[in-house]
Structures are given as structure tokens and as C-alpha cells.
Amino acid sequence: MITRRQFFQFAVAAAAPVLPGMAALPGVAFAASPTPQTAAGHDVLQAVIVPEPAGWVAGLNISNPAVIVSVNIFDGLVTYDDAFHPVPQLAQSWTESADHRTITFNLRKDVKWHDGHPFTSADVQYSLMEVTKRFHPRGNATFATLEAVDTPDDHTAVFRFTSPVPAVWSALGGYETQILPKHLYAGSPPLTNPLNAHPVGNGPYVFKEWARGNYVVLERNPDYWDRQNPPHFERIVFRIIPDEGTRLTALESGDLRYAPTDAVALPDLVRLRTDARFVVSSHVFDGIAPISFFDFNLRRKPFQDLRVRQAIAHAINRDALAKVVWYGLAKPAQGPIPSYQTRFFKPDLPQYNYDPAHAEALLDAAGFHRGADGVRVRINNLPLPFGNQYVLTAQFIQAQLRHIGVELTLVPTDVPTFNRRVYADYDFDTTVNWYAAFADPQLGVTRRYWSKAIKPGSTSSNATGYATPEMDRAIEGLVTVSDPVARKPFIDQLQQIAQEQVPSVNLLELHFYAIHAASLNGFSNTPMGAYSSLASVRDA
Numbered sequence: 001m002i003t004r005r006q007f008f009q010f011a012v013a014a015a016a017p018v019l020p021g022m023a024a025l026p027g028v029a030f031a032a033s034p035t036p037q038t039a040a041g042h043d044v045l046q047a048v049i050v051p052e053p054a055g056w057v058a059g060l061n062i063s064n065p066a067v068i069v070s071v072n073i074f075d076g077l078v079t080y081d082d083a084f085h086p087v088p089q090l091a092q093s094w095t096e097s098a099d100h101r102t103i104t105f106n107l108r109k110d111v112k113w114h115d116g117h118p119f120t121s122a123d124v125q126y127s128l129m130e131v132t133k134r135f136h137p138r139g140n141a142t143f144a145t146l147e148a149v150d151t152p153d154d155h156t157a158v159f160r161f162t163s164p165v166p167a168v169w170s171a172l173g174g175y176e177t178q179i180l181p182k183h184l185y186a187g188s189p190p191l192t193n194p195l196n197a198h199p200v201g202n203g204p205y206v207f208k209e210w211a212r213g214n215y216v217v218l219e220r221n222p223d224y225w226d227r228q229n230p231p232h233f234e235r236i237v238f239r240i241i242p243d244e245g246t247r248l249t250a251l252e253s254g255d256l257r258y259a260p261t262d263a264v265a266l267p268d269l270v271r272l273r274t275d276a277r278f279v280v281s282s283h284v285f286d287g288i289a290p291i292s293f294f295d296f297n298l299r300r301k302p303f304q305d306l307r308v309r310q311a312i313a314h315a316i317n318r319d320a321l322a323k324v325v326w327y328g329l330a331k332p333a334q335g336p337i338p339s340y341q342t343r344f345f346k347p348d349l350p351q352y353n354y355d356p357a358h359a360e361a362l363l364d365a366a367g368f369h370r371g372a373d374g375v376r377v378r379i380n381n382l383p384l385p386f387g388n389q390y391v392l393t394a395q396f397i398q399a400q401l402r403h404i405g406v407e408l409t410l411v412p413t414d415v416p417t418f419n420r421r422v423y424a425d426y427d428f429d430t431t432v433n434w435y436a437a438f439a440d441p442q443l444g445v446t447r448r449y450w451s452k453a454i455k456p457g458s459t460s461s462n463a464t465g466y467a468t469p470e471m472d473r474a475i476e477g478l479v480t481v482s483d484p485v486a487r488k489p490f491i492d493q494l495q496q497i498a499q500e501q502v503p504s505v506n507l508l509e510l511h512f513y514a515i516h517a518a519s520l521n522g523f524s525n526t527p528m529g530a531y532s533s534l535a536s537v538r539d540a
Helices: 004-015 064-070 121-135 166-170 244-253 266-272 306-314 318-325 356-365 388-402 415-424 469-480 484-501
Strands: 044-049 078-080 086-088 091-096 102-107 146-153 156-161 205-211 215-220 235-240 278-281 290-296 330-332 377-383 406-410 430-436 504-510 514-517
Touching: 044 064, 086 091, 102 121, 121 146, 121 156, 244 266, 266 278, 290 306, 290 388, 306 356, 306 504, 318 330, 318 388, 318 504, 377 388, 377 415, 388 406, 388 430, 469 484
Parallel strands: 044 235, 377 406, 377 430
Antiparallel strands: 078 086, 091 102, 102 156, 146 156, 205 215, 215 235, 278 514, 290 430, 290 504, 330 504
């Protein structure tokens, strides 16, 4: 068993440097940085996001920080109550056919885009059929059987499915299925539209300014349709502060009052949970269901041998990883679906227990013998640049693989570089990453293994290049069959195949935390609360 002291003997260096491209600017101290706060302090909510994403449209860039900001700019067709039941938002009502193959949404007539253009059913049709189904990393799975969106008038959108999709009701919020302004996007490639860096939405806050590397400013929408519940704060300023020590200082001084995720080092998080000045909650991430994993690029020859992938899986002590690196705020994953999602989780899946001797035997059998320097194979790894935990995770794995003769070189990146190398150029050997499994595997799990989710340039999709007929059959079964009993065998097959063929090693079930000042209230209490707008947040 590796102790924390033993781990930090080889990982201590990771706590100090920041990834290239994320280095602090001169004068990084929070109080010294240029700030857009010009109104009275209580009219401005100062928050922080980590790290800086490539854009702010969650319908195209689904990274955690992009979603957290974007849900304040864009409303969804529906939002959710505390029990995660859909309630009206852009759609003021809806009806569903008896066979569940048609959903008719009656859209609000008083919604305008932030440029003054009216919101209509044409925006819904364009967004679902031309953007979500084609470019969203999860869209083709969620809406696999959506054949058309009819627009009989400007305020009616009729979704027509070839078979019912119960999972769709978990995906119609603005954090997942985002409606974009057709008049500004149609005719241009959505992924490269300049508006992704300066979005025009229809939600409670208007995008005002992005000072790259410093902050993003949103301003209250004076024409917001919900006159009964207008946004409270005049401005929300999302600070971009790369250094976790600086973030902690800003939180403790009161300069920052909201930190949705990854804001402080885990030892500090443990301490803040007992500090009466703060509220620390993981419930607001329950619906996201994050799973971390070690991905292989199956385009690279060594990983085309199953024995190599199995060997690396056996070389990683996931129990120690959870306890030492993640301070017990995670648990070993048994498969691609979290074990607490009992409706879908399949017990007794193949497991890769920590067994370095067996790992070495597998590598010998695969023809990867130790050289004179003791090294069997040299590979690289790109840790997700979403905070130091992923670097520490990669360093932990690096040390463990060294024991079996695998030399793992870590390649630090910033977010744009990571996205380009992993999802566009496929220029990597392995990665340390996490995806949200979400409330249904159709939403968050299938994209890791489906051949149709290999979409160059689309982030958080199938980066490994994994594609097999048996996995495709399982996924196509679960996305087209609506009866829960008939659907479950396909979900079981997905999990079984994923664990047997190991296109990536499922590492940990993660638990994310949001921190906010106890002087604030009005945060959403739903399982997707961290992906809800801050319109209702106010001073206690």
C-alpha cells in the first residue's frame, strides 16, 4: 500500500508549477489584477472558473467551465425542479403523443435574443438538426432517433422520433441541448463561428467582455422574459485565476464568493468543509456523475494489442490513487457507469486488480521485453489541464508504470492545445481525463465507445478511435429501444465489452464540489445545480 508520504516523494514537484499556457500573469495577486468591478460590491457577484475554455457556447464546447458560464447566457427548452422533473423555460408547455414518438413544444412568445431578434421555432429546428445531432459530442446518441423537428408556426416545435427516447427528458436543459440563434449561425461552420467567443444568447445574463487570461463579464439582461424572477446581480464576473493558492486566498478574504469546481487543493477543501463562512456541496454535481479514466490512442501500434492495455490496467493501484491523490473524495470505478447508478450499473464486471507481476507477464507475452535500461516501451500522456489533480493523477500512474518497465512521459498543455491534440489531431499516446456519465448512459457514456462518436474536432467525444461491431450493436440497441426491460441487456453489454476490451482504463468515480460564501443563497438544489444559471442567487 502506497502512503501519502511515499507518493509525494515522487509527486511533490507537481504542486508547484502550473501547466504551460496557464501561467499566472504578472501581478497575479487577486487584488492587484485588473478588475471590471465598477458597481457597488453587492451588485456584482465575483466567481471563479478553472481553467479557461476555448469558448463559451456549451452546445459546442462542453467543457465544465464553459457550461458553468454558458447556462447564464442561454436558456433551455426546459429547466428542472429539485426532484429533477422538467419545468417550463423557453417552452412554456408541451404535449407528448401516446406512443411517445412525438413531443410538441409550445414556445414562449416574449423571448428575444440578446441582439433583439425574436426567438422562434426556426432556432430550435436549426439547433437540434444542424448543430446538436451533428456536432455535439453526445448529441447523435441522445437524439439518435430524432428524424425531424417540424415548425408549423413560429412558436411551435414538433420533435418527431422513430422510436421513443426516455433519456431525452434529462437532456433538454440549456446545459446540454442548447438552442442557438439561427440568424447568426446558419451558413457558417458552427464549431468555428466567432460568436463562440462572444455568444449571443437569450438567458438572464448578456455576455459583455472576455479579457483572455483574466476574466469574463456577464451583465443583467434588462429584457429578460421572466419578469417575475429577474436576475438579482447587475454583473457576474468569472475570474480566471490559474494558481490554486491565489484562489484560496481570494475565497478566504471574501474577494471571491462562488467557486463552482476545482477551485482549491483537496486538503484545503477538506478544511473549508468545516469553516462556517462557506457552504461546500457535492449534491449539485450528482446528476453529472463524473468518471475519470486513462485513455489509449488505439491508432498507435502498442495499444492495438489487448494484452498491453490489460497490463497497464493491472499496473495501476486505483484504491491507492483514490486515497492518496484524491484524499478519499473518489472511489475506484468498476466500469464506465458509476456504481451508484443502480438502475443501469452491472455488477460482477471484469476487473483489473493491482497486480504488477501479472502486468509484466502480459507485456512479455505481447513481445514487449525489458531493454538494457529496463524499459519495455516509451509512451506519452496528456493530463487534462483542469487543475493540478489530473497532473498528480498522471504522475502517480507514471511512477506505477515505471515498475513494469513502461516509461510514461507527461506532456503538459493548456485547454486549446489539449483539445486540438486529443480531439482534432489525435496526436497523443494516452491521456488522463474525465467525462460526465450523466443520469442515463445514452447521454454521457456511449460517446466514449461508439464509432459514430469519432468526430474530429468535437471535444469530449470518442478520442481513442475505438470502434467494434459488437460495441456498436450494443450502443445502437440501447439508443433505439425505449422499454427499460428490453434496453437493460444492451446497457449490460456495453459495460461488459468496455471492461473486457479496455479501450480505456476506468479509474475513479469522482465527487466534485462547489463552494460558495454562506452570505449567499438562492443556488439551485437540483442534481445538476452547478449547471444551472445564477439568476436566482442573491445576498442572504
